[in-house]
Structure formats: C-alpha cells, structure tokens
Amino acid sequence: MMKINPFNTINRLFGNKKFLMAFSVVCAVIFWLVIDITENPTREITVSDLKVSVADQTDDNGGVLMALGETEREVAVTVSGPGYIVTNVKKSNISVSVVSYSEVNRPGSYVLNLTASVDVNGCQITKISPSYIQVNYDYDTTTEIPVEIDVSGLQQVMTADREIFKSGLKSNADGSDIPILQVSGPSEVIGDVAKVVAVPKLPSTLLPESQNFETELKFYDSLGNLVDASQLVYNRDCYIRAVVYKIAEVGLKPTFENMPKCYSASSTGTPQFTLYRYSDKTRANEKMSTVKIRGPVETVDELLLSSLSLSAIDFMKISPGNTSFNVSFILPEGVEVVDGTEEVTVALKFGKLSIADIEIEPSKIQFIGLPSGMSANSGITNKSIKIKICYDRNETSRISSKDFVLTVDLTGITTASAVTKPIQVSTASNSIYAWAVAIDPAESIIEIK
Numbered sequence: 001m002m003k004i005n006p007f008n009t010i011n012r013l014f015g016n017k018k019f020l021m022a023f024s025v026v027c028a029v030i031f032w033l034v035i036d037i038t039e040n041p042t043r044e045i046t047v048s049d050l051k052v053s054v055a056d057q058t059d060d061n062g063g064v065l066m067a068l069g070e071t072e073r074e075v076a077v078t079v080s081g082p083g084y085i086v087t088n089v090k091k092s093n094i095s096v097s098v099v100s101y102s103e104v105n106r107p108g109s110y111v112l113n114l115t116a117s118v119d120v121n122g123c124q125i126t127k128i129s130p131s132y133i134q135v136n137y138d139y140d141t142t143t144e145i146p147v148e149i150d151v152s153g154l155q156q157v158m159t160a161d162r163e164i165f166k167s168g169l170k171s172n173a174d175g176s177d178i179p180i181l182q183v184s185g186p187s188e189v190i191g192d193v194a195k196v197v198a199v200p201k202l203p204s205t206l207l208p209e210s211q212n213f214e215t216e217l218k219f220y221d222s223l224g225n226l227v228d229a230s231q232l233v234y235n236r237d238c239y240i241r242a243v244v245y246k247i248a249e250v251g252l253k254p255t256f257e258n259m260p261k262c263y264s265a266s267s268t269g270t271p272q273f274t275l276y277r278y279s280d281k282t283r284a285n286e287k288m289s290t291v292k293i294r295g296p297v298e299t300v301d302e303l304l305l306s307s308l309s310l311s312a313i314d315f316m317k318i319s320p321g322n323t324s325f326n327v328s329f330i331l332p333e334g335v336e337v338v339d340g341t342e343e344v345t346v347a348l349k350f351g352k353l354s355i356a357d358i359e360i361e362p363s364k365i366q367f368i369g370l371p372s373g374m375s376a377n378s379g380i381t382n383k384s385i386k387i388k389i390c391y392d393r394n395e396t397s398r399i400s401s402k403d404f405v406l407t408v409d410l411t412g413i414t415t416a417s418a419v420t421k422p423i424q425v426s427t428a429s430n431s432i433y434a435w436a437v438a439i440d441p442a443e444s445i446i447e448i449k
Helices: 007-012 017-039 150-157 297-306
Strands: 043-053 066-068 073-082 092-099 106-118 124-129 132-149 162-171 179-185 195-202 212-220 240-253 274-278 284-288 289-294 324-327 346-348 355-361 367-369 374-376 387-391 402-411 415-423 424-427 432-440 444-447
Touching: 043 092, 073 092, 073 106, 106 124, 106 387, 106 415, 132 162, 150 162, 195 240, 240 297, 289 297, 346 424, 355 402, 387 402
Parallel strands: 132 195, 367 402
Antiparallel strands: 043 073, 066 132, 073 124, 092 106, 106 132, 132 179, 162 240, 195 212, 212 240, 240 289, 274 284, 274 346, 324 346, 355 387, 374 444, 387 432, 402 424, 415 444
C-alpha cells in the first residue's frame, strides 16, 4: 500500500494560489474577531424613532379617561452589549412602555415614566431619551351635533342650466339621512366643536344630474377655526347626496274638457289661442309662449318636448262674450315656475259665436259600456231633453237636433240596478263646430236590467 505523505499534501495546498487566498481571508476574520472581542468587549448603540403607545384609563367610578393629543410618542433607546452582538440589534428587538398608570384617576396632566427592554441575550438598556412623557387626560364624552352641508363648490362644476336643489348626508350602510352626527371623544375637544360641515369631494367632470359624492367632515369652533378631530369617534362611512335640478324655458299647452270633435280631431288638437300674462312692470297683459321652470332633469327634458299643460278649460263655459280664461299650471312633482308667473290668460279665437236651442227625445240616448245581454232605459219619459248650443257661424251656418248625439256612460256596471248618470252631448260629425253649454235635465236615472 502506498503511503501518503501529509507534508507533501500541505505543500501542494499552500502552493495553490486560490486556496492560499481563501485561507488568508478566513485567518484575517478570525484574527479580527479575536482582537474585537478582547480589545472592545462592550459597545453601545442608540436606536431612534421607537414608538410608545399611551392607553386610555378609567377613574374609580368606571368613567373613561382619554389621552389627549398624540396617542403614540417617539423615543430613543441606548443599548449596550458585546460589540459583535449589539450591532445586530434592531427596532423589532426593543419594546418601550409606560411604567405605571396608577396615578391616572381623574382629568389632568400626568408625567408617565418609561421603561424599555431588549430581547437579545447579552444586551441591556442603559438609557431612554426622554425617560418620561407628559400626557393630558380627559373624560370620554358623547354628544350630538347638527350637520351642515356645503355644496357651494359643486356649482363650479355644473352647467349654467343646472343647480343644486337639495343635498343631505346619508349613511353608506342603509342610505338613511344623517341630519345629526353622534360624536364621542375627550370632553375638552368636544366642548370646542360648534358645528360640523360636510363637504363633497368635487368631481373632475361637469355635473349633469343628481349623484352621490364622497365626503369630508370638518369640525369648527365658534370662531370658525378648524378643530383637530383626530381623537373624535363618529360615523365616517357616509356620503353626500346632491339632487340636481334643471332650469329651462318650456312651451305651454292649454287643455280642455268637453271639447267637440271638430277641434280634437284637427291638426292642432285645440282651437286657436293666444297666451297672456300680467306684467307688474307695465301693469298690462303681455303675450307669452313659454315659462321658466325648475325641476328634476328628466322631467324638465320631457316638458321641453311635450310642453307644460295648463289647467283645463270647460267648453261648456265658452259662449259669446266669454272666450278668455285665467288658468293655472299643471306642475309635475318637483317642478316649479321660477319666473314669477302665477297664472296665464288663454284667449280663444273663434269666428262669430251664436246660441241656439234644440230638443232631443230621451229615446235617442245611447248607452255606452253596457254589458252584452243587458238593457237600459232612461227615467225621463214625459218630456224632451232641452239643450243650449253654442256654435261658430263662420264654420257651421245652421244646426239641428240631428247634428247631436246624447250618450250615457255605463262602463263598470255589471248587475241590474238603478243609477243616476250625467247626460253627455257630442256632435254627430267632425264638421260641426258646436258644443253644448247647458243641458236640462243634466242627468237621468237609468234603469239597468
């Protein structure tokens, strides 16, 4: 067996430059550690920006005492230990706390001493800077404060024909209104609060319609200065609902009751008319065709297409010398007139109106809506029905009883009975420009079998 000479092996290793270089580095580290341990057995380091939390306390009666101001304070700690160990100490290895809260039993200012510990073997705390903190304590109080909504900024992102009609603070949880905010916190801070203002975060685009906005709640004292609300507890999960209304000039549309077919079936659907309103400035009637309104955006857009209806004019009240009527607006929900116009005068245009009297036998009454298999008879048997007719002689030169139809609407009646119903008069054709202004009798007892 061949013998291995260890000296030759060592000589070959030390003759290898790579091995010699690695061996030199290891020896240098060993020598540095030996020197560091023997020459510098203990070192100190300072760790800064360590957090110490201040806790709420209770008095002898169980009342909650809150720490005012910052509930976290920063301190610096000096740690000593072997040099090769202490240099590896981190913030996470050190904890700082208050030594005792035993003296905190009523509102006031307290000096609280601090203590610290390090969880690295061989190291200890030698200094805390500062070694104490001064904390003010006050009772925890709850109160209710009305909320004001400031939407003045939203007007800057709205078109000229829009405005904020109303706004309110609402809960994200269920959408309920929050007119009053319940606030808890130190009584000293709450005592300074005079009002709470909810301010919406402005959108980056124009605001065309109603929508919800993220909100910021701001607390102010009686002088209008902001109050630091960092220690106050309140419902932050809320939003502002801003209802946007549109302002527009819309057309007006007269409406009628008992309108004869000659007008309802015409291209315009109404007789000719001119609209007027009274002007306080000129103390006279002025022609008009539109009125300025404000209301929900969708409703106003619909009225721009269909016009705003006026209260109905009964054709039975139209007669020679009585063709102008003061009417009001039929306003949809949420819509109002904003230009000061309270009523409109509708002046109807006819040719030459005349009055004529005709008589029609009760047997000529037609019953509308009578169920199949049932019959009806009028209780008028011993006299004819007298009708006063107004007609336009420029359109219809003469009239007779044959030009008119009497009807009674029995829709909805399904059993044999006796009911009193109004008698209605209509023209027999669309070419007759006439209508009833009086009927005698105006109603009849109808026997249904």
